[in-house]
Amino acid sequence: MMLLLLVPLLLLALARGVWGEREKPTFCGEVTECFTFDLICNSSDYEARLYPPSAWVSTRVNNTYTAAKTTGFWRLFRYIQGWNQLGAKIPMTSPVLTRVDQAAGETQEFTISFLLPAAWQGDPPQPTQPVVFIERFPALPTYVRSFGGWLTDANRGTHIRALDASLGRDARHFDRSWHYSAGYNSPMKLFDRHNEVWRLAWGGLGCAPE
Ligand SMILES: *[C@@H]1O[C@H](CO)[C@@H](O)[C@H](O)[C@H]1NC(C)=O
Numbered sequence: 001m002m003l004l005l006l007v008p009l010l011l012l013a014l015a016r017g018v019w020g021e022r023e024k025p026t027f028c029g030e031v032t033e034c035f036t037f038d039l040i041c042n043s044s045d046y047e048a049r050l051y052p053p054s055a056w057v058s059t060r061v062n063n064t065y066t067a068a069k070t071t072g073f074w075r076l077f078r079y080i081q082g083w084n085q086l087g088a089k090i091p092m093t094s095p096v097l098t099r100v101d102q103a104a105g106e107t108q109e110f111t112i113s114f115l116l117p118a119a120w121q122g123d124p125p126q127p128t129q130p131v132v133f134i135e136r137f138p139a140l141p142t143y144v145r146s147f148g149g150w151l152t153d154a155n156r157g158t159h160i161r162a163l164d165a166s167l168g169r170d171a172r173h174f175d176r177s178w179h180y181s182a183g184y185n186s187p188m189k190l191f192d193r194h195n196e197v198w199r200l201a202w203g204g205l206g207c208a209p210e
């Protein structure tokens with residue numbers, strides 16, 4: 001009896017350990033769980049956030065940015081709808097990340113990722129689609145620029161250039177070979193949409209010259 005009570009409590013404690021202590025961001029309103037972070041500092045035009053280590057389900061697609069996001073979304077959506085080795089239905093989370101590689105100019109290979117909910121972070125079921133895979137990220141020291149409206153290729157380009165300019169102005173170091181775009185809303189939501197572009201910091205996170 002004690003054990004039966006203890007196990008769910010322990011699992012809950014573990015789940016809280018992953019995301020529970022951090023506040024859910026206000027822009028994350030459409031789902032129960034979001035990728036939460038510690039805010040290190042907030043500049044006038046970007047935030048420095050530290051994300052904890054995390055597990056994601058991902059897929060790679062070669063296409064234009066917008067078409068790749070759509071194809072990737074549906075593959076990952078099938079995974080959470082039960083196309084996994086347990087047939088488990090997994091709740092939708094936020095954000096949806098798209099990795100854009102830029103090492104030799106922007107490629108057309110994009111990696112789309114869904115965050116696994118806390119309960120599935122430790123031991124997620126393997127995908128049954130061969131093009132879908134589980135990915136583990138270390139802690140991510142991240143520079144973030146937020147913007148409203150729709151996450152189009154043009155908006156992504158505008159805002160990553162603006163973020164790079166702000167980081168350059170503040171003499172911050174970051175990895176220029178790739179970035180993420182992060183979308184927080186379903187296409188059904190017409191107003192108050194929230195999107196972000198992310199750069200990974202090199203060295204310490206900060207909002208002023210080192
Ligand atoms: C950072 O500052 C901006 C602009 O003042 C604000 O909109 C945003 O909510 C702040 N971010 C956090 C995480 O508090």
Ligand SMILES: *[C@@H]1O[C@H](CO)[C@@H](O)[C@H](O)[C@H]1NC(C)=O
Pocket residue numbers: 060061062108109
């Ligand atoms: C995308 O295209 C590149 C270059 O042709 C190739 O190396 C890569 O494997 C392709 N990726 C996918 C997911 O098909």
